[in-house]
Amino acid sequence: MTILTEQPVTSSDKTFFKLRQDIVEGSIASGAKLSETELSTKYAVSRAIIREAINRLESCHLVERKANVGARVVSLTAEGLVELYQVREALEGMAARLAAQNMTEEEIAGLNALLSSHFQEVKGGESYYQEAGDVDFHYRIVLGSKNKHLISVLINGLYHLVRMYRVQLGMAGPRVTTAFDEHRHIVRAIANRDAELAEMLMRRHILYSRNNIAAKLNKAGGK
Amino acid sequence: MTILTEQPVTSSDKTFFKLRQDIVEGSIASGAKLSETELSTKYAVSRAIIREAINRLESCHLVERKANVGARVVSLTAEGLVELYQVREALEGMAARLAAQNMTEEEIAGLNALLSSHFQEVKGGESYYQEAGDVDFHYRIVLGSKNKHLISVLINGLYHLVRMYRVQLGMAGPRVTTAFDEHRHIVRAIANRDAELAEMLMRRHILYSRNNIAAKLNKAGGK
DNA sequence: CCATACAAAAGTGTCGACAATATAGCCATA
DNA sequence: TATGGCTATATTGTCGACACTTTTGTATGG
Numbered sequence: 001m002t003i004l005t006e007q008p009v010t011s012s013d014k015t016f017f018k019l020r021q022d023i024v025e026g027s028i029a030s031g032a033k034l035s036e037t038e039l040s041t042k043y044a045v046s047r048a049i050i051r052e053a054i055n056r057l058e059s060c061h062l063v064e065r066k067a068n069v070g071a072r073v074v075s076l077t078a079e080g081l082v083e084l085y086q087v088r089e090a091l092e093g094m095a096a097r098l099a100a101q102n103m104t105e106e107e108i109a110g111l112n113a114l115l116s117s118h119f120q121e122v123k124g125g126e127s128y129y130q131e132a133g134d135v136d137f138h139y140r141i142v143l144g145s146k147n148k149h150l151i152s153v154l155i156n157g158l159y160h161l162v163r164m165y166r167v168q169l170g171m172a173g174p175r176v177t178t179a180f181d182e183h184r185h186i187v188r189a190i191a192n193r194d195a196e197l198a199e200m201l202m203r204r205h206i207l208y209s210r211n212n213i214a215a216k217l218n219k220a221g222g223k
Numbered sequence: 224m225t226i227l228t229e230q231p232v233t234s235s236d237k238t239f240f241k242l243r244q245d246i247v248e249g250s251i252a253s254g255a256k257l258s259e260t261e262l263s264t265k266y267a268v269s270r271a272i273i274r275e276a277i278n279r280l281e282s283c284h285l286v287e288r289k290a291n292v293g294a295r296v297v298s299l300t301a302e303g304l305v306e307l308y309q310v311r312e313a314l315e316g317m318a319a320r321l322a323a324q325n326m327t328e329e330e331i332a333g334l335n336a337l338l339s340s341h342f343q344e345v346k347g348g349e350s351y352y353q354e355a356g357d358v359d360f361h362y363r364i365v366l367g368s369k370n371k372h373l374i375s376v377l378i379n380g381l382y383h384l385v386r387m388y389r390v391q392l393g394m395a396g397p398r399v400t401t402a403f404d405e406h407r408h409i410v411r412a413i414a415n416r417d418a419e420l421a422e423m424l425m426r427r428h429i430l431y432s433r434n435n436i437a438a439k440l441n442k443a444g445g446k
Numbered sequence: 447c448c449a450t451a452c453a454a455a456a457g458t459g460t461c462g463a464c465a466a467t468a469t470a471g472c473c474a475t476a
Numbered sequence: 477t478a479t480g481g482c483t484a485t486a487t488t489g490t491c492g493a494c495a496c497t498t499t500t501g502t503a504t505g506g
Binding site: 009010013048051052055056059061067068080083084086087089090091093094098147148149150152153157158 | 232233236271274275278279282284290291303306307309310312313314316317321370371372373375376380381
């Protein structure tokens with residue numbers, strides 16, 4: 001399903017992954033305080049482990065920490081979402097550009113295969129797999145850029161925050177078929193090695209999806 | 224001089240800053256192993272402090288760590304430099320776009336003042352201040368984007384690696400007057416609130432500077 | 447009744463020691 | 477001599493305890 005194969009080796013890793021999952025999926029509420037002592041009993045590890053996990057979460061922009069005070073889970077705001085998608089637009093646009101230059105023919109064939117399987121699911125109307133498929137699609141292009149920094153910042157960093165917004169704001173949209181067409185055009189540009197076009201299409205794709213989500217957010221929590 | 228006012232509050236902060244400086248400036252060689260015990264005696268702090276510092280350095284892409292093995296300072300390569308500047312191109316391009324939308328008139332006036340003072344220095348031929356001035360210029364535009372994620376990724380993350388390349392490869396170039404003109408055009412676009420143009424000029428500016436540095440790197444270490 | 451200062455509590459920052467893992471060196475064997 | 481496995485060493489991972497800072501609650505004075 002998903003390409004990413006990050007395997008926890010140390011106990012600190014495991015705790016970090018669990019904590020991240022709990023935050024992304026909302027088991028730990030957005031904006032909540034993260035007490036080190038409390039978490040250390042909850043996850044049955046020492047405080048040192050929790051501290052290290054919190055530090056890593058801070059690097060992912062999932063928690064904010066103040067010295068001598070503590071850490072809180074980030075709160076999800078409309079501005080935050082816009083800012084996040086602006087960064088995605090820049091980085092994933094560049095990723096698409098580089099993917100058009102650097103992906104192998106095999107990888108491109110794999111992308112096309114992925115699109116085909118998505119097409120079946122779109123007809124079936126399975127929105128969950130759609131979500132996972134979209135994630136998978138973007139992952140592959142980012143990895144296809146072959147740019148270490150790009151991959152690290154997006155996949156180890158921002159994507160988890162993106163997922164957090166999606167999960168907690170309940171994104172499963174009427175945008176699926178539209179997005180699917182956009183994916184097709186992006187892949188075509190990559191297959192044609194048209195880096196310029198691939199970047200532009202990816203940026204538009206993300207911009208559209210941002211507007212779509214922002215509209216939902218305004219409709220839901222219009223305070 | 225520089226805008227960034229990150230003040231170390233805890234002992235861990237101080238150690239992190241020192242270590243980062245030593246790595247960026249080459250006191251600790253690129254590619255060197257970072258022994259926790261060794262560093263803890265060298266910097267006169269406990270191993271826990273060193274561990275935390277190393278974790279943070281990993282987030283900055285300044286060291287690479289493997290579980291149960293240890294951490295090494297990143298090694299500087301031509302490919303790494305290209306990848307780094309590709310990310311800069313994407314992010315700072317977006318930063319310039321957003322700065323054109325979000326900077327206040329006062330901030331833009333400040334940018335112009337900065338350019339003027341640089342002009343004096345260019346005539347005086349003080350290459351050190353030029354370097355600092357260039358850094359300052361890019362900082363201001365990134366901050367002017369008012370995008371939290373953009374600021375964090377660039378200023379807390381990639382910029383230190385950029386500085387590391389610059390310092391250790393001895394960048395003080397014949398490109399100074401050219402770069403100065405490019406800065407002028409970027410500021411003009413921002414002042415005109417021409418986001419599109421500002422982004423394009425910034426991207427070209429970084430692309431040029433990448434090519435310039437890469438040329439030097441090939442000439443120097445052509446192995 | 448409000449404000450200020452002080453004291454108690456809770457929480458984070460730091461440390462040294464122990465446990466688990468990887469590396470290096472050595473010996474035995476083919 | 478080369479190779480394989482074993483032991484010893486060094487290094488990282490984890491833990492519990494102590495020190496310091498922030499916060500909270502309380503009491504006192506205005």
